[in-house]
Amino acid sequence: MDFSGTVKSPYLYDVMQVSQQRVPEKLVYTVSERNSAVVKAAYTRTGASAWGSEQRFGWRPYQEFAWNQYTRDVPMGQQRTEYVTAGDTLWSHTVHHDTVMDRDLELGVGMRDAAHTYRPGQHASEKWFAGPVRPSIPHGVTGWPGSVRNGDTLSLYIPEFTDSQSGHWSFAEASSLGGGIGSGAAVSAVGDPSDVAHAEVYRDGRLVAQSGTGAWGGFEVPAGKAGYRLDLTTARTSADWQFGTGTRTSWTFTSDTAATATLLPLLQVDYSAPVDLRNAVGPRRSHTLGLNVRMPDGLAAPRGVTLKVEASYDDGRTWHTARTARDGGTRFTAAVERPSGVRGDAYVSLRVTAVDAAGNTVRQTVDRAYLHRGPTSGR
Numbered sequence: 001m002d003f004s005g006t007v008k009s010p011y012l013y014d015v016m017q018v019s020q021q022r023v024p025e026k027l028v029y030t031v032s033e034r035n036s037a038v039v040k041a042a043y044t045r046t047g048a049s050a051w052g053s054e055q056r057f058g059w060r061p062y063q064e065f066a067w068n069q070y071t072r073d074v075p076m077g078q079q080r081t082e083y084v085t086a087g088d089t090l091w092s093h094t095v096h097h098d099t100v101m102d103r104d105l106e107l108g109v110g111m112r113d114a115a116h117t118y119r120p121g122q123h124a125s126e127k128w129f130a131g132p133v134r135p136s137i138p139h140g141v142t143g144w145p146g147s148v149r150n151g152d153t154l155s156l157y158i159p160e161f162t163d164s165q166s167g168h169w170s171f172a173e174a175s176s177l178g179g180g181i182g183s184g185a186a187v188s189a190v191g192d193p194s195d196v197a198h199a200e201v202y203r204d205g206r207l208v209a210q211s212g213t214g215a216w217g218g219f220e221v222p223a224g225k226a227g228y229r230l231d232l233t234t235a236r237t238s239a240d241w242q243f244g245t246g247t248r249t250s251w252t253f254t255s256d257t258a259a260t261a262t263l264l265p266l267l268q269v270d271y272s273a274p275v276d277l278r279n280a281v282g283p284r285r286s287h288t289l290g291l292n293v294r295m296p297d298g299l300a301a302p303r304g305v306t307l308k309v310e311a312s313y314d315d316g317r318t319w320h321t322a323r324t325a326r327d328g329g330t331r332f333t334a335a336v337e338r339p340s341g342v343r344g345d346a347y348v349s350l351r352v353t354a355v356d357a358a359g360n361t362v363r364q365t366v367d368r369a370y371l372h373r374g375p376t377s378g379r
Contacts, residue, residue: 008075012041014056016085037086037118044129044163044279045077047240049098052076055107056093058085071103077277086120095128098240111163111170114141130164131279132271132350132369133244135215135232137296139166139270146298147215148261152223155261158215160197160234161244164271172197172214172234196235203228225256230266243279243347246367253360267302267362268294269352273370280345280371286337287372289322293330293354293362301330304357309334312349313342315367319351336372344374 017029043052054074059066074080074095084091096110111128118124135158138144145157159169172195197214200207203226209219215232230251237245251266272290274281281287293305309322309332322334336348347368355361 008078010078010080012080012082014058014082014084014091016058016060016089018060018085018087018089031083033121035086035120036083037120037122037124039082039084039118039124039126040079041082041126042079042128042130042277043074043076043095044127044131044275044277046097046129046279047238047242049240050076051099053096053098053100053107053110054094056084056091057106058089058091061088061090071100071105071107073099079277084118086118086122088117090115090117092116093126097129109170109173111161111168113167114143127165128163128168129243129279130275131243131273132366133161133163134247134271134364134366134369135160135234135249136162136268136270137266138162138169139268139294139297141167141169141297144297146261147264147266147296149221149255149258149264150261151259152221152257154201154209154219154221154228154230154255154264156199156215156217156219156230156264158232158266160195160214160232161236164273164275166270171216172236196233198233200231201228202231205229221255223257225254228253228255243368243370244366247365249362249364251360251362263296263298265299265302265358265360266296267354267356267360268296269354269362269364270294271350275370278371280373281348283373283375285375286335289334289336289350290327291332291334291352293332293356302356302358302360305330306355307332307334308353309336310351311336312351313339313346313372315347316349316365338372342372342374344376346372346374348372 051073053071055069055071057066057069092115094107094110094112137158147156160172161170174194199211199215201209201219208221232249235246253265270292295302309324310319311322312319322336324332324334327333348370349367350369351365353363
C-alpha cells in the first residue's frame with residue numbers, strides 16, 4: 001500500500017457549514033467565491049523552528065463560545081492561500097511562532113487578531129510576525145480598553161508584542177516550568193525561557209509605580225498635574241525568536257487628576273519594513289522604512305510631529321542617523337543604509353524618537369528588528 005501527501009500544503013480551508021431556515025437532507029458544501037473569502041496568509045519565520053502553531057476559531061452570531069478547533073501546525077517562512085467561509089460567521093486567528101504541547105486546547109499563546117467577518121469574494125491578506133515586533137497599542141480593534149487616567153489611577157493596556165500588521169497583538173509568555181506573566185498568562189513549550197515585561201512610571205522624574213508584568217492594569221499615582229514618563233522594557237530570547245529580542249520604549253506626557261476616564265496621549269509608532277518571509281531585507285546597501293506616528297484610537301491625530309530614526313548594525317554599540325522625509329501628515333520614510341564596514345548578513349536594530357507639538361514624546365528601541373542581507377548572500 002502506497003500513501004502520498006503534501007507535508008507543507010500551500011492551501012487551507014476553514015469552512016463553516018451554514019443552512020438557512022432548514023436542515024438539508026444531504027449536507028453538501030461547495031467552496032466558491034459566493035461563500036468564501038481568499039486570504040493570502042504569510043507566516044514569517046522568527047528563528048530556528050520551521051514550524052509554528054495556529055488556530056482559526058469560528059462561531060455563528062447566536063453562539064457565545066466556539067468549540068470547533070484544535071491547534072494546527074503551520075510551516076513558517078511560507079505563504080499560504082486560505083479559503084475562509086464568508087458572511088456573518090465570526091473568525092479569530094491566533095498564530096504562535098513555534099509549536100506547543102497542548103494541541104487539543106485553545107491556543108493561549110501567540111499573536112492574535114480581533115474577531116471579524118469576511119465578505120463573499122473578498123481578497124484579504126495577513127502577515128504574521130513581520131518586524132519590527134515591539135510594544136504598541138493596537139489600532140482599529142473594536143473594544144480594546146483605552147489607556148486612561150481616572151481619578152489618580154493610570155489604567156494601561158499595552159501588549160508587549162505587535163507586528164507590522166495593524167490589529168495583531170500578543171503578550172509575554174512563561175515556560176511550562178513556571179507561572180504566567182502579563183495579561184497573557186500563557187505557557188509555551190518546555191524549556192523555553194520566560195519573557196521579560198517590566199514597566200515603570202515616573203512623575204516629574206521620580207519613580208512612583210512599577211510592575212514586573214508589563215504595562216497592563218492599574219498604576220496608582222499622586223494627585224495633581226505633573227509630567228510623566230512611562231518606561232516599558234521587554235525581552236524574548238530563544239533559538240526560535242531571533243528578532244525583536246529586546247525593546248525599550250519610553251513615553252512622556254502631562255497628566256492631571258481626572259474626574260472621568262481620560263485617554264492618555266501615548267504616541268505610537270507604526271512601521272512598514274520591506275522584509276521577506278525570513279524577516280530580511282534584500283542585499284542592496286540601502287532600503288526604505290515607512291513609519292507612521294499616531295495617537296491611540298479615540299484621540300485626534302498628533303500635530304507638528306518631528307521624527308528621528310537611527311539604525312545600528314552592531315547591536316547598539318554604534319548608531320547611524322537615517323535620512324528621513326515627511327510623506328504627508330504624520331507619515332515618514334527613512335533611508336536605512338548599511339555601513340561600509342559591514343559585509344555580510346547583519347541584524348538591524350532601530351531607535352526611533354518622535355515628538356509632537358504638545359510636547360508628547362516616544363522613544364523606542366528595537367534590538368535586532370530584522371535582518372539585512374549581505375551583498376554575497378545566496379539566500
